[in-house]
Amino acid sequence: LGWSHRPRPESEVLPGITIDDGPVGLTFGLAVGMGSRVGLGNWATIGVGFAAACYLGLVTGSVSLDLRLGRRERPLGPHAVDIQAPRELVFDIIAQPYLGRQTHAQAEKIRILERGTDMVLAAHYTPLSTGLVARTVETVRFYRPERVDFRLVHGPVPHVVEQFLLTEQHTGTRLEYRGTIAADLWAAGEWWADRVGRQWERVVAGSFDAIKAEAERRA
Numbered sequence: 001l002g003w004s005h006r007p008r009p010e011s012e013v014l015p016g017i018t019i020d021d022g023p024v025g026l027t028f029g030l031a032v033g034m035g036s037r038v039g040l041g042n043w044a045t046i047g048v049g050f051a052a053a054c055y056l057g058l059v060t061g062s063v064s065l066d067l068r069l070g071r072r073e074r075p076l077g078p079h080a081v082d083i084q085a086p087r088e089l090v091f092d093i094i095a096q097p098y099l100g101r102q103t104h105a106q107a108e109k110i111r112i113l114e115r116g117t118d119m120v121l122a123a124h125y126t127p128l129s130t131g132l133v134a135r136t137v138e139t140v141r142f143y144r145p146e147r148v149d150f151r152l153v154h155g156p157v158p159h160v161v162e163q164f165l166l167t168e169q170h171t172g173t174r175l176e177y178r179g180t181i182a183a184d185l186w187a188a189g190e191w192w193a194d195r196v197g198r199q200w201e202r203v204v205a206g207s208f209d210a211i212k213a214e215a216e217r218r219a
């Protein structure tokens with residue numbers, strides 16, 4: 001594909017747990033390192049710090065937990081909007097931040113790590129209600145003009161696959177979203193996948209509103 005950039009490094013601190021090189025990932029790594037070097041008297045303090053760092057790491061995507069144990073999956077979507085604009089135009093608006101020149105606002109939310117002719121590796125930055133910023137890394141593959149596929153590489157859960165499906169209609173284009181999300185550790189994973197999934201769906205719904213507005217403005 002002719003990749004042109006290298007992704008940020010990650011480290012595996014425990015089997016199935018990886019961290020990135022950001023500040024939350026560094027905090028998590030320090031907690032793990034301290035936990036392996038202290039006596040029993042300090043385990044309570046270390047445990048609290050470890051739990052807090054782990055939660056922050058999972059929420060922001062700095063820590064990735066992929067144990068392949070007790071995995072629970074749930075659907076994403078479906079969510080659809082009807083857009084009064086040609087399918088090619090809608091597809092171009094979706095692809096532009098990845099394959100074209102980004103605006104300043106787009107560059108703050110999407111960072112292209114590697115790029116090919118019809119596929120990119122991209123980091124997405126999403127502000128959270130807590131004031132934190134979640135970072136996910138996904139491959140994005142483009143099948144003009146009917147489909148865009150997303151697959152999670154690094155983020156708050158071990159598995160996400162998504163599709164944007166574009167269907168021609170007599171009034172324009174139907175843009176539909178569907179996918180799956182999964183997390184590990186049985187009931188805890190089911191709860192976490194649902195929590196992250198609901199946030200994921202809200203972000204996509206907001207993106208669809210923006211795509212619809214821009215496409216209809218240009219049409």
